[in-house]
Structure formats: C-alpha cells, structure tokens
Amino acid sequence: MSWETVIGLEIHVQLSTKSKLFSGGSTEFGAESNTHVDLIDMGLPGVLPVANREAFYKAIRFGLAIGAEINQTSTFDRKNYFYPDLPKGYQITQMTKPIVEKGSIKIVIDNEEKVINITRAHLEEDAGKSIHDLFEGETGVDLNRAGTPLLEIVSEPEISSAKEAVAYFKAIRQLVTFLDICDGNMAEGSMRCDVNVSIKKTNESELGTRAELKNINSFKFIEKAINYEIDRQIRVLENGESVVQETRLYDSEKNETRSMRSKEEANDYRYFPCPDLLPVVISDDELKEIISNLPELPEEKEKKYISEIGLEESEAKIISSSKTMANMFEQASSKTNDAKLVARWLVGDVSALLNKENIEIDESNLSAENFGKLIERISDNTISGKIAKSVLEEIWENGSDVDEIIESKGLVQIQDESLLEEIANKIIKSNPEQVLAYKGGKDKLFGFFVGQVMKETQGKANPKSVNKILKKLLS
Amino acid sequence: MDKKTVTTISYLSRLKIDAEKEDKIINDLDNIIAFVDQLNDADTNNIEPLSNPLEKTAKTRKDDVTAKNLKKELLEIAPSSNEDYFLVPRVVE
Numbered sequence: 378m379s380w381e382t383v384i385g386l387e388i389h390v391q392l393s394t395k396s397k398l399f400s401g402g403s404t405e406f407g408a409e410s411n412t413h414v415d416l417i418d419m420g421l422p423g424v425l426p427v428a429n430r431e432a433f434y435k436a437i438r439f440g441l442a443i444g445a446e447i448n449q450t451s452t453f454d455r456k457n458y459f460y461p462d463l464p465k466g467y468q469i470t471q472m473t474k475p476i477v478e479k480g481s482i483k484i485v486i487d488n489e490e491k492v493i494n495i496t497r498a499h500l501e502e503d504a505g506k507s508i509h510d511l512f513e514g515e516t517g518v519d520l521n522r523a524g525t526p527l528l529e530i531v532s533e534p535e536i537s538s539a540k541e542a543v544a545y546f547k548a549i550r551q552l553v554t555f556l557d558i559c560d561g562n563m564a565e566g567s568m569r570c571d572v573n574v575s576i577k578k579t580n581e582s583e584l585g586t587r588a589e590l591k592n593i594n595s596f597k598f599i600e601k602a603i604n605y606e607i608d609r610q611i612r613v614l615e616n617g618e619s620v621v622q623e624t625r626l627y628d629s630e631k632n633e634t635r636s637m638r639s640k641e642e643a644n645d646y647r648y649f650p651c652p653d654l655l656p657v658v659i660s661d662d663e664l665k666e667i668i669s670n671l672p673e674l675p676e677e678k679e680k681k682y683i684s685e686i687g688l689e690e691s692e693a694k695i696i697s698s699s700k701t702m703a704n705m706f707e708q709a710s711s712k713t714n715d716a717k718l719v720a721r722w723l724v725g726d727v728s729a730l731l732n733k734e735n736i737e738i739d740e741s742n743l744s745a746e747n748f749g750k751l752i753e754r755i756s757d758n759t760i761s762g763k764i765a766k767s768v769l770e771e772i773w774e775n776g777s778d779v780d781e782i783i784e785s786k787g788l789v790q791i792q793d794e795s796l797l798e799e800i801a802n803k804i805i806k807s808n809p810e811q812v813l814a815y816k817g818g819k820d821k822l823f824g825f826f827v828g829q830v831m832k833e834t835q836g837k838a839n840p841k842s843v844n845k846i847l848k849k850l851l852s
Numbered sequence: 853m854d855k856k857t858v859t860t861i862s863y864l865s866r867l868k869i870d871a872e873k874e875d876k877i878i879n880d881l882d883n884i885i886a887f888v889d890q891l892n893d894a895d896t897n898n899i900e901p902l903s904n905p906l907e908k909t910a911k912t913r914k915d916d917v918t919a920k921n922l923k924k925e926l927l928e929i930a931p932s933s934n935e936d937y938f939l940v941p942r943v944v945e
Contacts, residue, residue, distance in 0.1 A: 394915045401918030410936045414926055415919035431915035452903040459866055461940040473901065508937065509944050516944070517937030645864060650903045655910035 380614075382607050383584055384542050385534035385573040388549055389527045390559045391503065391566070392435045397524035398502045399426030399469065404526070406565050410519040418524040420465035425653050428453075432526040433659055435558035436476045436500055437667050439528060442556055442674060443495055445480025449659045451500075453651040458644065461518050462505035470529075472648045474656075475499030482552065483676075484544040493545050494533040503527050528558070534573065534584065539603035543596050546570060554700045555674055569594045574606045576614070585610070586620040590627050590634055602627035606634050678703055682720075686710075692720045695728065701739045705748065712749025715756040722752060726766060730773055742776035743769075750779040763836045764788050791838050794846065797830070800838075801846050804829045815851060823847065853881045 397404055400417035417424045433451075440447045454472035477498035483490050505523035507516050530549060536542050550568060554561040561567060575587035588610070590602050605627075610620050625634040673681075675697045682693035696706045706723055710716040727748075731738060751772070755765050760783060768782050783789060791797060804826060805812055815822040830843045858878055862869045869877060927933040932940070 396913070396915050396917045396919075401913070401916060403917045403919065409923075411923045411927060411938070412921045413919065414922065416922075419926060428910055428912045429915050430912040433912075450909075457864070461938070461943060474903070507943065509942065511937075512934075512939065512942075514942050515932075515939045516942050517934075517939055519937060645860075647864070652904070655904050655906060655908055657912060658909040 379579045380576045380607075380611055381579050382537055382603075383534045383575050383577065383587075384536035384538075384603065385587075386530075386532045386536065386542060386545060387571040387573070388530045388532075388546065389503075389569045389571075390439075390530060390549070390553050391568070392432050392526040392528055393557070393559055393567075394429055394431045394435065394526055396429055398429050398432050398500065398526035400524055402524055406562075406567075408521055411521060413521040414523065418464070418520055426469065428654065428657055429526065430657075432500055433476060433657060434663075434667055435526075435556075436498060436528050437659065437664065438556045438558055438671060439498055439530070439553065440477035440480060441668060441671055442552055443477075443480030443482050443498075445495065445498070446478045447659070447664065448474055448476055448478065449661075449664065450474070450656050451476040452656045453500075453654040454648045455651045456501075456646045456648055458646060460504065460507075461516060462507045462520070462523065464505070464520065464523060468502060468504065469651055469654070470501035471499035473650070482545070482548050484541065484548045486541055486544055491541070493535050493541075493548075496531045496533050498528050498530045501527050501529055528553075534575075539600040539607070542572065542603055543600050546596060546599060551675055551698065551700075555672060555703075557672065557700075563594050563596075566594055570599065572599065572603060572606075574603055574610070575620070576607060576610045585614075586622050588620060588622070588634070589624045591624055591637070593627055598627060598629050601629070601632055602634060605632060609634065675703075682706075686716045686720075688717065688720050692724045695724050696720060699737065701737045705738050705743075705745050708745030709749035709752065712746060713753040713756060715752055718756055719749070719752050722748075722765075722769075726769055730769075741773065743772055744776070747772055747776070747779055754779060754783065758790055758792065758839060759783065760788055761790050761836060761838070761840060763831070763840075764790065767836075788837060791834055792842065794842055797834075797838055797842050798846050798850070800833050801826070801830055801843070801850055804833065805850055812851065823851070826851065853878050853885065 391404075394404060396402060397415070397418060400415035402415035402418050403413040405413060417426055437447055451471055452474040453469050455467040456470050456472070457467045459466055475497045478496070480495045480498075481492050482495060483492055485491075503522050503525040505518055505520035507518055509516050511517055532545065536545055546568075550561045550563075553559040553568075559567055569592050572590040572593065573587045574590065575585040577583065577585040588606060590606060593599050593602055606625070613620055621636075624637045626637050627634050678697040679693045682688045682696060683690055688696070696702050702723065706716075706719060709723075710719045713719060727738070727743065731741065734741075751765060751768060754760050755762055760768065768779060768788065771777060771782050772779065808826075808829070811822050811825060815826075826847050827840070827843055830838055830847070831840070855874065855878070858869065858874060858881070927935070927938065930938045932938070
C-alpha cells in the first residue's frame, strides 16, 4: 500500500525587538536569571499590558515579503492554560484577527520550485523557562523570556516530505534574517517549530489524523523527527490501528517521538478576546513607510548579481543565501574593482574555511574592508593567488591587516622578469635530465619547472610571467 | 451541563468544587448558559465581531527597555524561591 505524507509547520520566530511585546522588560538573551522581568511579565494584579509598536512593524515586514494581506487593525486574544512558566495563566496571542494572513513562499526541492502557502502569521508572547533537572523534587522558573515577542508563522498542510519541511524552514529563516526581524539563531531558540504530521492513502482526498511534534529547534532534528513519525504512523495504520490526535515530543538522543498525552489531557484553551488590550491600528502612512524601507530580498539579490555583476548562477545563489554572505560580498566589492574575483574567493576559499569551523562569516576575523583589500592586492598583482591563500589564513587566525601581513612577511609578488629569468635559468641548469626528457616530449614536466621556480621564490613569483619565461627558455 | 463537563472545566481552571455543591452549580451554569444563549437569536449577519466594547484603539509603546532589575524583590514575594529561581513542585516525572 502506498502512503502520502501531509505536513504543516508552525514556526515561532523570536522578533528582534529590544523590549518585550507588552512590557519594557529587556529581551536580551543569556542574562542572569529573572533579571529582565517586569511587573507586567509577572502578571501581578493591577498591571496592564501596552503593546510594542515595533513588533507590529516587524511582523508587517514579514507579511509584505510573503505577499500577504496585512490586517491594519488587529486584535488580541487569551489562550488559557496553566503551566508554571506562564505567570498569568494565559498567553496573549492573536486568534481571531492576526496581523498577517494568506501569503506564500517559494522553496526549491531537487531543482524544482514549489510554493508553500502561509495561512497566517500572528503576534504572541513567549513563556518563561522551566528548569527541571537542577533541583530535587522541584522545578525552577526563569521568567526572563516571558513576554518576548514571537511571530508564529503557520503554513498550510502542503508540505509532503521531511526534506520539504527542512527546505521550508530554511526559506523562512533566510527571509526573516534578510528582513532583519529575527537573528535566526537556532541554538539560542530564536526559531523553533511545531510540526503537524499525518499520512493518508495515496488516492484519498481526506486528511489523516495528525500528530503534533513540539518545539524542535534544528534542521537536522526536524528531518529526523518527521521521518520517524511517518514510519510510526504507517506502522500503526498497517497494523489496523488508528493514529491518535496528540502532542508528541521528539527525543533526539533516542531518535523517537513519544506521546505527551498525560499532561495534555483534555486541554482546551478557551480562547476569548483579551479585555486588557484594545485593537491596534496601523495607519496607511505607517504601512507606506514600512513598504518603502523594505530591504532587498534574496531572490532580487540573486538576479541582480547575475545580470548586473555577471556572477555565475551557482555563485549568486550561494552568496545571496545568507544575509551575512551578501553583506560581505557587497561591502568587499565596493573596495575593489573586481567583484567577480570577490565572489570566486567568497564561494571558494572563504566558504571552505567557514564550513570547516561551521560558523557564519560575521563570526570570523575577516572584515569586509580587509577582504576587499585582499582581492584588490590579487587583482593589482601585488600578490599571487597562492600567496593570497596564506594571507587569508593568517587573517582568519588573528584578523591582521592585509597590507601589514604582505609587508612584514615580504610577500610582494616578484614582477621583475629579468630576476625571474635568472632564477629560471638556474633551475634549468641544475636539472639537465628533466630538460632532456621535456624536450623529448614529456610535456607534463613543464609543471615541474614552474613548481621549482615557485619554490625558489617562496611562491612569490607571478605565475603568468614564470610560464612565459619558461616557455621561452625551454623551447 | 453534566457532571463530567463540570469536572473537566473545573480542572482546566484549577477550581475545586465541593461534591455537595455540584448539583447546585450544574443548575446555575445551565441557567447562565440559557440566559446567554438568547444572543443566538440576534441576527449578526454583516456585523463585524466586536473585540472590545470601548470603541477606541490601543495606545502603544516605543521599543524601549524601561524595566528595572527587580530580581530580589520579585523572588522574595513568591511562595517559594531560591537566590535565582522561582520554585514550584516538580512538573515533569
């Protein structure tokens, strides 16, 4: 029997505001426990929430970028449940009138584009953090995160594999970081997702019963959790049993999902309009202002890099895939006349170093200015490409200035052709056998002579000149 | 309204209901629901849902951090805490 998978994602994106959604508490990550807690975050009697306008602006930017409808009047509701890290006993969210509705985003899977529709994106407050394993028989609660603004992005159930789910999550991450509304930091929990998975027989139109996988925060785990869950549901159905609608927890250590039913029993959030908050209205002028300040998005950048700068499609794709790469490319290119060479080095040697350490370019010692200068020194023939590699490695280690490295290590390329000819002659004299063999037809030996000259000059010889001189001397 | 529903909603709202009062409460709730049910007779076609009876819009804040560090004071008023955290009975097994 063949089965089809139906997946919908709810992605929680932490908006990069300085203060919380309804209070003046700080949203800074990693602060000492319970130091960023305002009376409103505590839910103390007599306090009233006041919405942070910036959070609406950021949400609207997202809405515009996915071609969605923006509700210029949006309202808040209460989602009621009890948990120690939710001090008020309810979460303020947007159930009936979310700020963003009906948009879409493109993903690419095996070189094919697919559009995933986005049902809605609404603002809501985050909960605090429970610490379960620090105290005997007790749970510690840190409320620093309570009230942090989240944008919950809900997709239509149009995703049909774990791979697509990951591609969709990556596309959303790329977008929110380009829009500068979220830092995209998965390790710090700035993006988390709940995954709804169900399966149905291939020809059936009705969706199967879904299970919800909670709070997954890495690309790898999304893929693994979904694949495990698909297999589990197929096993259940093929055994003649039925899938239970429930929340399941993904255990990354055991690579399995487990039912959380015991705690979720009879949960019913009893949504109702939040009486503490009036509708928030965004004016036409504000909306116009946000539209005019919308940054250039990855797709536009990619097109521009190809048509205006003449990059290869593959290069343009890699560079526009992350905001930090695109920034580095654009800033470094402005320091040199050779943007194509910037791109080649960025996609080649720089990416290799980044991959090796698994970091983003803005976490490295390489500044755009220094990188631009490095490329300029290659294109004006001050140093050879080979030397440039060692200069890049040195910058990578300690962030030193390109010109200082070149000067202090005497790396300037030898352009003086008479000097190079002298060295080449010396090499030819001391290797008579190879010369004989080369002249006898072993063309490959040419590389040997080039190598010897480079070795003699510690890589500083201009390779073009060396080639020219050797060709002349060996002919 | 039946016993099971009352048990469920009292659990969800963490309210304890004495067994001897249950019948009275079921009766009261039935009456309240019947009263509110009259709203269903009103024709609400083409009427925007009202999210707040005050016909005003919200004042909002600028994105500024204004809160002070109240850690010590807030932990002190909690029923149970240590120097860093609010403490509650363990919530997972």
